Amino acid sequence: MRKTMLPLAAALLACAALATPGLAQPTVTVVDYGGTWQAAESKALFQPIAKKLGVTLREDSLQTIADIRLQVQSGKPTWDVVALGIGECLAAAKEGLFEPVDYSVVTNAADFPPELRGPNYVPGTVWASFVLTWSKEKFKNGGPQSWADYFDTKKFPGARAAYNAPRFMLEAALLADGVAKDKVYPIDIDRAFAKIRAFRKDVAVWYTSFGQAVDLINAGEVDVVPVLDGRIIDAIAKGAKWDFTFNQGIINAACSAIVKGAPNKATAMKFLNEMLDPELQANLTNYFVYGPMSPKVYATGLIKPEVAVKLNSYPANFKMQVVLDPHWWADNRVPVQSRWDAMMKE
Amino acid sequence: MTDDRNAAVHAREARHERARMLGLALPALAVIGAAVVVPILWVLYLSVLDVQGHFTLGNYLVLATEGANLSVIVTTLKVSLLVTVVSVVIGYPLTYLLAQLPPSLATICMLGILLPYMTSVLVRTYAWMVLLGRRGIVNTMLVWLGITDAPLQLMFNTTATVIGMVHVMVPLLALPLYATMRAIDHGFLRAAASLGAGPVATFWRVYFPLSLPGLSAGTFLIFVTSLGFFITPTVLGGGRVTMIGQQIATAIATYDGFGVATALGVGLLAATAILLGFAMRVLRLDLMRAP
Numbered sequence: 001m002r003k004t005m006l007p008l009a010a011a012l013l014a015c016a017a018l019a020t021p022g023l024a025q026p027t028v029t030v031v032d033y034g035g036t037w038q039a040a041e042s043k044a045l046f047q048p049i050a051k052k053l054g055v056t057l058r059e060d061s062l063q064t065i066a067d068i069r070l071q072v073q074s075g076k077p078t079w080d081v082v083a084l085g086i087g088e089c090l091a092a093a094k095e096g097l098f099e100p101v102d103y104s105v106v107t108n109a110a111d112f113p114p115e116l117r118g119p120n121y122v123p124g125t126v127w128a129s130f131v132l133t134w135s136k137e138k139f140k141n142g143g144p145q146s147w148a149d150y151f152d153t154k155k156f157p158g159a160r161a162a163y164n165a166p167r168f169m170l171e172a173a174l175l176a177d178g179v180a181k182d183k184v185y186p187i188d189i190d191r192a193f194a195k196i197r198a199f200r201k202d203v204a205v206w207y208t209s210f211g212q213a214v215d216l217i218n219a220g221e222v223d224v225v226p227v228l229d230g231r232i233i234d235a236i237a238k239g240a241k242w243d244f245t246f247n248q249g250i251i252n253a254a255c256s257a258i259v260k261g262a263p264n265k266a267t268a269m270k271f272l273n274e275m276l277d278p279e280l281q282a283n284l285t286n287y288f289v290y291g292p293m294s295p296k297v298y299a300t301g302l303i304k305p306e307v308a309v310k311l312n313s314y315p316a317n318f319k320m321q322v323v324l325d326p327h328w329w330a331d332n333r334v335p336v337q338s339r340w341d342a343m344m345k346e
Numbered sequence: 347m348t349d350d351r352n353a354a355v356h357a358r359e360a361r362h363e364r365a366r367m368l369g370l371a372l373p374a375l376a377v378i379g380a381a382v383v384v385p386i387l388w389v390l391y392l393s394v395l396d397v398q399g400h401f402t403l404g405n406y407l408v409l410a411t412e413g414a415n416l417s418v419i420v421t422t423l424k425v426s427l428l429v430t431v432v433s434v435v436i437g438y439p440l441t442y443l444l445a446q447l448p449p450s451l452a453t454i455c456m457l458g459i460l461l462p463y464m465t466s467v468l469v470r471t472y473a474w475m476v477l478l479g480r481r482g483i484v485n486t487m488l489v490w491l492g493i494t495d496a497p498l499q500l501m502f503n504t505t506a507t508v509i510g511m512v513h514v515m516v517p518l519l520a521l522p523l524y525a526t527m528r529a530i531d532h533g534f535l536r537a538a539a540s541l542g543a544g545p546v547a548t549f550w551r552v553y554f555p556l557s558l559p560g561l562s563a564g565t566f567l568i569f570v571t572s573l574g575f576f577i578t579p580t581v582l583g584g585g586r587v588t589m590i591g592q593q594i595a596t597a598i599a600t601y602d603g604f605g606v607a608t609a610l611g612v613g614l615l616a617a618t619a620i621l622l623g624f625a626m627r628v629l630r631l632d633l634m635r636a637p
Contacts, residue, residue, distance in 0.1 A: 066598045164585040205502040206585020220481050337600040338412045345414040
């Protein structure tokens with residue numbers, strides 16, 4: 001319903017804007033994954049940027065790149081800027097769903113390492129890290145601290161939840177099997193699958209979405225769960241007696257891009273540049289505990305020191321983690337998923 | 347002579363009647379066309395396109411060879427069949443009981459069935475987590491009564507999935523079955539009894555056959571609705587039950603374009619059509635239409 005009403009509402013608004021030329025100002029539609037995360041991002045980033053650029057901000061949310069595909073295939077997309085995980089950006093860029101980035105406008109992108117940007121996408125606003133979490137009630141004298149501990153149900157007995165997807169899980173399996181952090185890629189697929197296959201009997205529940213993982217934590221169904229850091233930090237803030245570690249976390253970049261055929265391309269390009277501004281990204285940490293991506297963000301001095309040390313991109317924390325390689329996944333996603341599905345049905 | 351004239355009048359009447367019926371059915375046909383036929387054709391069309399939009403059968407090759415897709419279709423049919431059978435076993439006696447109650451009492455009991463039916467599937471599914479979970483009511487009782495020492499793993503398997511789905515599905519059987527049972531003329535039952543049939547024979551040879559139209563309608567509704575379940579197997583199956591809806595979601599996230607996902611949908615449609623066609627032939631469901 002929302003999906004069908006939005007274009008209609010947008011069209012009506014557009015008509016209203018055309019009918020009153022004196023009030024017309026450029027608009028831009030920004031789209032992220034929604035929920036409390038986007039609400040925070042909107043307050044910290046989108047609304048200040050819209051004010052700074054003097055544009056009218058509209059927002060929508062997406063679930064997968066299929067939503068962008070439908071926008072493009074409709075021939076009349078209503079979205080301008082989309083924010084995704086970097087793996088999704090690579091896939092969408094390959095499918096031709098994005099406009100080329102004008103790097104003469106998006107100058108802030110130069111702050112970032114080159115592997116995080118491409119001709120059709122730029123880095124996003126925050127990192128998200130797949131971290132090991134545990135119940136403090138179950139493990140009163142310290143919980144599991146590494147992926148090896150996660151896979152070891154003798155040393156740390158307790159109900160395990162696992163992510164029902166190969167991405168993140170294969171990396172965790174290799175790290176648990178003793179592979180060095182800098183030797184994870186290219187992933188030794190056979191070795192990772194062998195580790196997970198042996199682990200399957202110890203898994204109480206395989207979750208499909210990170211929201212589901214948080215539900216399992218809150219319901220007390222499991223004792224040890226790997227989940228994205230923002231989710232567990234939020235759950236702990238809301239009263240869950242859990243803890244987590246950044247040790248061996250698998251940290252994944254976000255990305256932003258402009259939808260192919262976007263109605264407000266020029267404004268969107270400026271918006272994209274502002275999203276990479278270190279000071280604006282620093283403001284994010286006042287609203288949500290995800291680590292900003294801009295390498296200059298900690299030098300701004302705008303992040304409170306007690307907040308900074310909790311963020312996944314804080315240098316001391318970042319060093320403990322492995323950066324997920326989206327290019328390896330772009331090349332191997334299909335056969336690995338196929339093999340994963342087959343294993344789960346054994 | 348008069349016979350011929352009568353025949354001609356009858357034929358004209360019949361033609362007019364057909365035209366009127368067609369006219370009345372047109373809005374419904376238009377809705378079905380727009381909401382069912384067109385989307386199915388669209389899905390069929392997408393399933394034979396590659397990412398560049400050229401014709402291909404590659405998506406069906408993926409369906410046949412990759413990622414345990416066929417086993418997902420088998421699981422989907424199996425779980426749906428199981429849910430249908432259990433729903434009938436639970437739902438038929440329940441509806442029979444309701445049909446015997448005085449109408450005012452039956453209406454109140456029917457509300458008891460309808461109210462949960464109007465609750466969201468998500469809520470009803472999570473309610474089973476409260477009941478079957480590690481700290482759930484069932485496990486707490488079992489441990490308290492000393493039947494088990496530690497909580498049992500009641501969730502995250504096929505059984506829990508079927509329980510959760512049956513809970514959602516029973517009203518779909520109860521509604522059409524109740525309407526059919528209420529319409530059964532009790533004179534038939536008295537006639538059977540007066541001719542010497544005992545209660546068991548009266549039920550199986552008179553009542554049950556008369557209730558079949560409602561039963562078959564409910565059965566089909568449950569089976570077909572079960573095929574598309576997503577939330578319940580995801581939450582209560584805990585990764586051990588993969589139905590087609592979940593596999594389509596994975597396919598959308600994994601493959602470029604909609605090709606493989608739509609091919610999965612078409613594969614399920616074909617499997618369902620074959621199975622239902624076969625069931626119709628074998629069970630002669632066409633004979634079970636309302637009298």
